Amino acid sequence: MGYPVGKVAALSGVTVRTLHHYDEIGLLSPSGRTAAGYRSYSDDDLERLQRVLFYRELGFGLETIAKVVDDPGLDALEHLRRQRVLLMERIGELTRMVESVDRVITAKELGNALTPEERFEVFGGFREPEGYAEEAVRRWGETPQWRAAAVPLSKEDWIEAEKSREDWVGRLLDVFDSGEPADGVAAMDLAEEHRGMLAAFMGECDFVTHRHLAELYATEPVQLGFLVREPDQRPGLGEYIREAIDANAGRAGK
Numbered sequence: 001m002g003y004p005v006g007k008v009a010a011l012s013g014v015t016v017r018t019l020h021h022y023d024e025i026g027l028l029s030p031s032g033r034t035a036a037g038y039r040s041y042s043d044d045d046l047e048r049l050q051r052v053l054f055y056r057e058l059g060f061g062l063e064t065i066a067k068v069v070d071d072p073g074l075d076a077l078e079h080l081r082r083q084r085v086l087l088m089e090r091i092g093e094l095t096r097m098v099e100s101v102d103r104v105i106t107a108k109e110l111g112n113a114l115t116p117e118e119r120f121e122v123f124g125g126f127r128e129p130e131g132y133a134e135e136a137v138r139r140w141g142e143t144p145q146w147r148a149a150a151v152p153l154s155k156e157d158w159i160e161a162e163k164s165r166e167d168w169v170g171r172l173l174d175v176f177d178s179g180e181p182a183d184g185v186a187a188m189d190l191a192e193e194h195r196g197m198l199a200a201f202m203g204e205c206d207f208v209t210h211r212h213l214a215e216l217y218a219t220e221p222v223q224l225g226f227l228v229r230e231p232d233q234r235p236g237l238g239e240y241i242r243e244a245i246d247a248n249a250g251r252a253g254k
Contacts, residue, residue: 002032002040012049027066028052051079058086164197169228172241176234182243191241191248207254214245 009016022028023039028049032040041049048069055065068074074082168190175186191210198205198213205213216223218238228237 002034002042003046004034005030005039005041008041008046008049011046012053014053022049022052025062025066027062027069047076051083054083058090161197165227168193168197169232172228173232173234176237176240182240183247187240187244188248188251191244194241194245195248207249207252210245211249214242218242 003011005016005019009019019028019039023030028045030039030041031045032042034040051069052065055068056062060068069079172190175184175190180186195205195207195210198210213223217227218224218241221238224233224238224241227241
């Protein structure tokens with residue numbers, strides 16, 4: 001069955017102009033034409049449009065959406081599973097925002113002053129680099145570790161995790177700056193501690209997963225930035241962490 005562009009616009013809630021734009025950029029091209037040459041959308045086209053609009057609603061850019069919906073490794077069921085993961089993340093984010101707004105309302109009603117941090121807590125205390133969420137979901141969205149890590153953390157949990165990260169980074173820099181080799185005991189012990197920190201966050205972190213993440217620290221500055229913030233970064237630090245993690249896995253016979 002074919003659907004004309006006006007019908008698709010009415011069903012989906014987007015404008016005909018938007019549908020034409022999607023066709024022009026190759027994001028959603030109707031699979032058929034009527035005898036008069038008008039666009040005609042199939043059921044498969046409507047299913048693709050549903051995916052496009054879902055990811056758009058979550059704030060993905062059109063270029064990223066095109067890559068996601070064209071991923072040959074995902075079928076319709078896997079798309080739904082991925083969407084569920086993203087929805088659970090959004091629910092967690094909105095729940096935290098409601099709690100923050102409630103705290104602001106209570107403070108206003110009681111006449112209490114808010115700190116600058118508390119005023120903007122509603123927006124979250126942590127900002128991911130642009131595009132990171134989409135890339136993370138593309139790489140790990142179907143893994144148990146990602147689903148565990150996607151469970152929203154409380155403010156207290158985030159504060160505690162950040163303290164652990166800062167402490168760990170401080171000791172890492174001491175070892176790195178001292179000239180201790182990456183395969184030395186001190187560096188390997190830090191690598192094992194890091195694996196434990198990840199396990200607490202993801203549910204588990206085996207040596208294979210740890211090595212994969214170590215490779216990202218060495219090759220992708222964005223990934224390293226999540227572990228070691230910019231003021232503390234050093235040339236060669238990502239490679240050092242990777243070598244320490246590799247050495248630690250080797251020490252364990254993995």
